[in-house]
Amino acid sequence: MARSIMTPAFKIERDEDRCIQCGVCVRQCANDVHHQDEDGWMWVDDEKCVACQRCAVLCPTRALSIKEYPIDFRSNQHWTSPTIREIYAQAESGGVLLTGMGNPRSYKNFFDHLLLNASQVTNPSIDPLREPMELTTYLGNKSQNGSEGEKPQLELDIPIMFSAMSFGSVSINVQKSLAAAARELGTFWNTGEGGLHSDLLGYGKGAIVQIASGRFGVHPDYLENSAAIEIKIGQGAKPGIGGHLPGEKVSQEVSRARMIPAWSDAISPAPHHDIYSIEDLAQLIETLKVATRYRKPIAVKVAAVHNISAIASGVVRAGADILVIDGFRGGTGAAPMRIRDNVGIPIEMALAQVDSRLRDEGIRSQASLVVTGGIRNSADVLKSIALGADAVYIATAALLALGCHMCQMCFTGKCNWGIATTRADLTKRLNPIIGSRHAINLLTAWSHEIKEMMGGMGINAVESLRGNRLMLRGIGLTREELDLLGVKPAGE
């Protein structure tokens, strides 16, 4: 067979002086990059390397390093190296380019153009080490409607939850880590649309269970054994299209949770075919409320798209208790690259517009607003809340805490870190006790940082920061962008 016109993406460099031929790299690589021959010599197959860094991290003598492959196409600002490689891949396969994780392209990042305020002299700052700071957040419909009693609420000790990642797209040990961490942290995790694995039944009451167009693993006990139900309309990484869990990832275990035959494809159609309008959505929301006797908040998750504020208004009027908006940086286990990289809008813009629209229409109290899609740190969380969010979901950041090295090859099912895989031998590389500890550490650190930043602003309850855009200033933004975000420029 002719050699591929595609050169390797990465080059593995082995420091022969350091290498002790122990073979750890061979055993750790599910992509079969490393080989050891019978004489003990080490060989590499660069073409298979995805730069997940597993071998480099576990090499006991630090003999391995992975670099971008040093083939430089002739400089060209238009036909960049990735662009050329994508064409080679499609020319040789005829396939839709598939990718994983969130949009990596260099679009303007509005979080990085927003600055937080702090008190000086006139309004004393608060030291969170000395004074109590309130991060407790309630999610749900807070409007009081005559005779109707209080609506069901989710109580969060921190305004951060773990976003939907289905068992199948991620390993069971990821879900175990996050479910245990959520319980310890006083927050919630989300099943994604893959059903609830029997090992996690005890964590159901701490879970937001998802219903997507595939309706996988959905039955009365699944709805009942939950904290809330989330209807997934769309996802930031792939707005407007459905999902496709390839049969290779549908192991016996996944098949049990999803209630489909093992090794069959799990297709989620693009729309819910019982939702073609806001009225239809209202009907599904009501159906779920009836089915769970009005005891659980119903969330609706949509991707941030061009006319998001009108959509959000419709979703809230349809009876959603929690509106979740996923921005165009949102991660995924598998999405067509063109869609991930070119569809949707930034979450910062969508959030600001939706919060304003719901306030203008007098319906903001009918639903809580949760945003997700590219939240990287506690400052992004705080900026989101100041722009109008009640809480955020994180997923990519949580996976990084569990050991993800962002190679973006989640769809292969060969994740060497035991995260985006359903293979038992790879799954056990992620110890759920250590995983949950890391996730707890991450969010504990973030909540300390949030308290410090809030204290600096002289605010002692996250409630007081919500939608408080005076606590934000824009830097390096156009007048139009500032107007859309509803913030003043730095200096004004």
Place this chain on the structure above:
Amino acid sequence: MTIFSAVDYEDHELLQILDETPQEEIEVRDLNGQRYIACGWKNSKKLILRGTAGNNLGAFAEGPQIVVYGNGQEGVANTMSDGQIVLHGRVGDIAGYGMRGGSLFVKGNAGYRLGIHMKAYQDKNPVIVVGSSAGAFAGEYMAGGTIIVLGLDSNRDLIGPYCGTGMYGGAIYLRGNFPEHNLAANLSQEILSIHELSDIMPYLEAFAQYFEYPLENILETPFTRLKVLVDRPFAHLYTGFVS
């Protein structure tokens, strides 16, 4: 058995009464499109409904036995896990969407989007039997289970356009002639003799019994079975590469 009239009740008043009725058998008369009946029920209660059943009858339910003497509206048996609905009339759109178990028998026509993305797993094997015809998109994205369309007492096309589009599991049985151009491309067709109907004979017998229709009349016309040609039609759609 409790019997009452629904004539004075809004959706939620009726649901509350049904919830609070302890009897295993309940008959509701004068039903006039009230929605969400038996949604999420996990029991084996027997419901007899007289009149028109509103949207999402039996949605997300697991186990109830429902007989409707009248028509059903949209979303009958939506995402139903188990149980049975026998409808002495016709149903609207999206009947049996994402249905995972149990059975739905309809005497007359079914609307658009019948049995989209039905799926089977182990002993869960959903079945829909439609007495007359089904509208467009029947069996779209079907992943498992059985849809049977009989074409009895009908002068409409047996199935509408886009039947079985994106289907990747399960089987559709059509009795008699149907417009072939309405079928999706990925389907195989087998014309079955009466001896090859053993898989669906219990459902045909049940249909004949529920609606008092002579079984021999049903069996005198041959059936065509539609299945997918390629088990994993989407397997080669995508290409992964080290980006």
